Amino acid sequence: MARKKGRDISGWLVVDKPAGVTSTAVVAKVRWALDAKKAGHAGTLDPDATGVLAVALGEATKTVASITDALKCYDFVVNWGAETTTDDASGDVVRQSDTRPTADQITAVLPEFTGQIMQVPPAFSAVKIDGERAYDLAREGEELDLAARPLWVEGLTLIESGADTARFEMVCGKGGYVRSIARDLGRHLGCLGHVDHLRRTWSGPFDVADGVEFAKIDRDTQEWLESRLLPLETALVELPQLRATPEGARRIRNGNPGEVTGMAEWGELVWVADADGPVCIGRYQGGTVQPERVFNL
Structure with missing residues (x-):
């Protein structure tokens, strides 16, 4: 029997981690409750520590590196x-x-x-x-x-x-x-x-005021948990945002440099969006962006 892979669900869930629970256990429970294909977190907390643990789901896992250096x-x-x-x-x-x-x-x-x-x-x-x-x-x-x-x-x-x-x-x-x-x-x-x-x-951009209680993470609260998801671009607030042209977005989604509007420093890490949402994280190259992480939303 083929193993169920889970749902394509993307975004960030801020959890107010209790003491006595590992960060890995929090991620596993969130993934289970939301039946998500992929999950990870931004910054481990000691088991005895409490507070903000930001869990990335689906395509949001591609943004974790963007907030590694966040305060x-x-x-x-x-x-x-x-x-x-x-x-x-x-x-x-x-x-x-x-x-x-x-x-x-x-x-x-x-x-x-x-x-x-x-x-x-x-x-x-x-x-x-x-x-x-x-x-x-x-x-x-x-x-x-x-x-x-x-x-x-x-x-x-x-x-x-x-x-x-x-x-x-x-x-x-x-x-x-x-x-x-x-x-x-x-x-x-x-x-x-x-x-x-x-x-x-x-x-970084995640506050304990937005955190959900660990005890409320369950399959029975799946719909409510989804309503608490923050968009994946929440983690990209420190990066310049540029806009892809329709043809540029198509090329970027195929892994090629694509045309964008807006300005950044040559070689600067930016994120690109179009009318449908986030497209990629990549390097600005004077009117185009070379994608490093492409979002499949």
Whole structure:
């Protein structure tokens, strides 16, 4: 018996991911509920983290790379006084401290964690080492020496400070680990620390206010879920938009350079639409666009 392939359905569904669920599980449930052929996501969230997980369906999966570099915003709480194996509350405590920082002390060091910084990922992360995931090696008890990686931190703000905790908001680029920020803040302040609660409030054009609850994702809510889909071009807001001529659109859909109206820089990545909707993502070449990703809508 032939396997059912699923429906041709395209767009973005913003999910407000709960704690205790993996990003992969969210994508799988959305795909099942909508009976979609293809699904993926833009930016993994840790299982214990909550908030925005944008799920791409069908042709929208071709736009994921367009928002890889988009800024993301996190609201998180740091517990002072202990460092853990995972840099969050799910890990085992490995070091403790009786020192606690004041709000003024915390605020004073935040400039050192903004702008272009170097960050060492947590041992329990998806970073690959010789082809293997760091978290797999860490679970096997291996001592890992992960290399520092550059991270752009647009802003890091102290929201409130208590006796043993502090709440922050951070806006950063791709590849950022909030758990590393908590760990490094704790070390820098001499008090040690780990993430207690982490929530992504927005990611590029996707906001938690548009998110659907994970518990409401079901085959019985399929029609409602479809009404919540955002168009695939939602992910293309940072790219210049050009218009294809009728003949240009035909050529582009066949994988050839096609004529467009509008202007961009030579070689600039753009997206092209016609009267029927999005046509492609491609490179502008002075009056034409060479397609790199063609949409089959």
